[in-house]
Amino acid sequence: xxxxxxxxxxxxxxxxxxxxxxxxxxxxxxxxxxxxxxxxxxxxxxxxxxxxxxxxxxxxxxxxxxxxxxxxxxxxxxxxxxxxxxxxxxxxxxxxxxxxxxxxxxxxxxxxxxxxxxxxxxxxxxxxxxxxxxxxxxxxxxxxxxxxxxxxxxxxxxxxxxxxxxxxxxxxxxxxxxxxxxxxxxxxxxxxxxxxxxxxxxxxxxxxxxxxxxxxxxxxxxxxxxxxxxxxxxxxxxxxxxxxxxxxxxxxxxxxxxxxxxxxxxxxxxxxxxxxxxxxxxxx
Ligand code: ZN
Numbered sequence: 007x008x009x010x011x012x013x014x015x016x017x018x019x020x021x022x023x024x025x026x027x028x029x030x031x032x033x034x035x036x037x038x039x040x041x042x043x044x045x046x047x048x049x050x051x052x053x054x055x056x057x058x059x060x061x062x063x064x065x066x067x068x069x070x071x072x073x074x075x076x077x078x079x080x081x082x083x084x085x086x087x088x089x090x091x092x093x094x095x096x097x098x099x100x101x102x103x104x105x106x107x108x109x110x111x112x113x114x115x116x117x118x119x120x121x122x123x124x125x126x127x128x129x130x131x132x133x134x135x136x137x138x139x140x141x142x143x144x145x146x147x148x149x150x151x152x153x154x155x156x157x158x159x160x161x162x163x164x165x166x167x168x169x170x171x172x173x174x175x176x177x178x179x180x181x182x183x184x185x186x187x188x189x190x191x192x193x194x195x196x197x198x199x200x201x202x203x204x205x206x207x208x209x210x211x212x213x214x215x216x217x218x219x220x221x222x223x224x225x226x227x228x229x230x231x232x233x234x235x236x237x238x239x240x241x242x243x244x245x246x247x248x249x250x251x252x253x254x255x256x257x258x259x260x261x262x263x264x265x266x267x268x269x270x271x272x273x274x275x276x277x278x279x280x281x282x283x284x285x286x287x288x289x290x
Pocket of ligand 1: 108262
């Protein structure tokens with residue numbers, strides 16, 4: 007059994023696995039190590055035939071502050087790690103290495119988790135910022151605590167939306183534009199009304215409610231669950247999701263490249279100081 011540093015892997019009930027983000031001191035900002043560990047844990051749960059449903063949860067007051075922008079060895083960690091996708095060019099100059107990292111770690115992993123052949127449920131509390139959405143949205147169901155707040159603030163960073171660009175499919179076209187244009191937080195109640203989350207529950211009932219839901223689903227035949235998931239995913243993909251996401255990912259890389267040329271860094275330099283001071287985690 008692998009030892010994880012940044013997450014916990016639990017079996018809280020029969021046929022249910024729970025993966026818990028465990029960097030509460032960093033508001034669960036996603037380092038490259040955390041993303042790889044998360045991927046290993048998802049693989050473990052997916053390949054374990056005694057698991058039918060996977061819960062993704064987080065320790066601490068906030069689900070995730072997004073990608074860990076202050077991580078200094080991100081490229082080294084990714085370069086040295088065994089590839090999980092098919093992309094290459096990690097050590098190349100110019101925009102290539104940035105695109106390679108984001109193709110593997112961001113859109114690549116989120117897409118991979120979205121297509122895991124078992125039901126997944128996100129249990130979400132506190133703030134879910136930018137890259138945080140890229141952990142929550144790939145899950146099949148989302149249970150939100152009443153204090154949950156959702157934000158994509160990438161436009162404030164000079165980037166045209168998070169890498170896993172599912173916004174129009176999650177909250178509808180108009181709200182997708184508003185959340186991107188304003189960088190405002192959406193409340194649990196609001197995203198429930200928009201159909202982005204399945205349930206809103208009191209914070210102290212988040213984990214019991216999610217576990218109960220997972221256990222009820224886990225009683226069903228797994229092959230039927232797997233194919234029901236596939237059927238809905240195929241329906242969504244036939245609405246243009248994959249093409250839309252490929253286009254937005256290209257725009258996202260164009261923004262990073264533009265910022266690099268104009269500002270010498272991949273996001274607008276005013277963002278970190280203005281929004282987060284010296285604190286970790288914001289998502290890009
Ligand atoms: Zn990016």
